[in-house]
Amino acid sequence: MTDPIVDVCDLRKTYKGWSVRGRRNVDALQGVSLQAQAGDVFGLLGPNGAGKTTLIKTLLGVVKPSGGTASLFGQPVGSNAARQRVGYLPESLRVDRHHTARTALHFYGRLSQMNSADIARRTDELLELVGLRGRDCESVRRFSKGMYQRLGLAQALMHDPDLLVLDEPTDGLDPVGRNEVRKVIERLRDLGKTIFLNSHILQEVELVCTRVAIMAGGKLLAIGPIDELASPTDAANVFVDIRAAVSGGDSGASGRFVFDQLTSELAVTDSASLSVVEKISGTATHRIMMSTPDQAEVDRVVDQLRQHGHSIVRLENKRPSLEDTFMRLVGQN
Numbered sequence: 521m522t523d524p525i526v527d528v529c530d531l532r533k534t535y536k537g538w539s540v541r542g543r544r545n546v547d548a549l550q551g552v553s554l555q556a557q558a559g560d561v562f563g564l565l566g567p568n569g570a571g572k573t574t575l576i577k578t579l580l581g582v583v584k585p586s587g588g589t590a591s592l593f594g595q596p597v598g599s600n601a602a603r604q605r606v607g608y609l610p611e612s613l614r615v616d617r618h619h620t621a622r623t624a625l626h627f628y629g630r631l632s633q634m635n636s637a638d639i640a641r642r643t644d645e646l647l648e649l650v651g652l653r654g655r656d657c658e659s660v661r662r663f664s665k666g667m668y669q670r671l672g673l674a675q676a677l678m679h680d681p682d683l684l685v686l687d688e689p690t691d692g693l694d695p696v697g698r699n700e701v702r703k704v705i706e707r708l709r710d711l712g713k714t715i716f717l718n719s720h721i722l723q724e725v726e727l728v729c730t731r732v733a734i735m736a737g738g739k740l741l742a743i744g745p746i747d748e749l750a751s752p753t754d755a756a757n758v759f760v761d762i763r764a765a766v767s768g769g770d771s772g773a774s775g776r777f778v779f780d781q782l783t784s785e786l787a788v789t790d791s792a793s794l795s796v797v798e799k800i801s802g803t804a805t806h807r808i809m810m811s812t813p814d815q816a817e818v819d820r821v822v823d824q825l826r827q828h829g830h831s832i833v834r835l836e837n838k839r840p841s842l843e844d845t846f847m848r849l850v851g852q853n
């Protein structure tokens with residue numbers, strides 16, 4: 521494996537402060553360790569106060585850690601060598617209202633000490649990438665929130681960084697705006713950029729991230745590829761649609777009737793709860809819902825259904841979503 525792009529080891533941050541009752545320190549990071557590899561789209565998740573912003577600010581060299589180490593590209597965070605390779609989109613970027621997209625990118629290019637020729641070339645490339653070509657000479661005052669965020673992504677990319685840190689890039693956007701920003705992130709992922717994304721929107725993270733870290737109370741609760749985060753004991757929801765061999769031959773029998781028949785026919789163990797059976801309206805099909813972490817149990821139920829003359833029309837095994845895993849981990853903590 522190559523050296524990590526982001527390497528955080530036992531990172532700690534205590535904000536020192538006072539309240540009316542005396543000294544009040546906040547342990548915002550309590551020994552966080554994580555790594556992101558080149559090409560990762562790394563999602564940082566956690567409830568309010570989890571320490572996500574503190575972690576991001578530490579990576580950017582804005583907050584000084586109280587303990588532990590953090591490096592980007594093998595260089596200590598905050599060093600010039602590390603900063604030059606990072607692009608940052610803050611949660612609430614403010615672009616002066618007199619700017620157009622083009623003049624704003626010129627301004628940010630100058631801040632990155634780029635020359636005029638490079639700024640002009642890069643501006644054209646980025647306007648194309650974020651889908652603002654043709655709108656580049658309009659005042660940003662007329663921009664929708666989605667266009668504004670895409671301009672924010674362009675400014676973060678001006679100096680062609682290898683690592684992008686995005687703080688809540690889709691916060692406050694409508695579904696269309698979110699979709700547009702997500703497409704840009706996917707394009708950047710395809711270009712091989714490493715992306716560190718802080719977001720509250722679990723569905724967004726599930727759609728674009730290759731790996732996630734879940735934090736709460738300044739601690740790391742879980743880290744890994746999304747499909748490996750669910751614990752082996754997390755139940756999957758299994759839906760089995762059947763043409764039921766209903767006793768009495770009534771294919772239009774109610775879900776309750778079929779449920780009672782199945783519970784007397786099937787030897788279901790405790791690990792699988794045959795929670796409900798419902799009639800799918802307008803069809804001769806009934807849907808059985810089970811909740812079990814045990815695939816062997818599903819296989820047993822399917823075998824028994826067949827043995828009792830029920831025919832399987834469709835089987836769907838829905839693994840726990842990122843939201844299920846998040847709620848379980850954060851709930852436990």
Ligand SMILES: Nc1ncnc2c1ncn2[C@@H]1O[C@H](COP(=O)(O)OP(=O)(O)OP(=O)(O)O)[C@@H](O)[C@H]1O
Pocket residue numbers: 535536537546547548566567568569570571572573574575
């Ligand atoms: N400058 C500061 N001084 C004192 N305490 C702070 C400071 N910044 C953050 N904190 C505290 O540190 C803890 C972690 O805050 P942080 O902003 O890093 O969490 P977060 O996960 O980003 O939360 P949110 O999702 O609400 O932005 C919180 O208890 C917060 O009140």
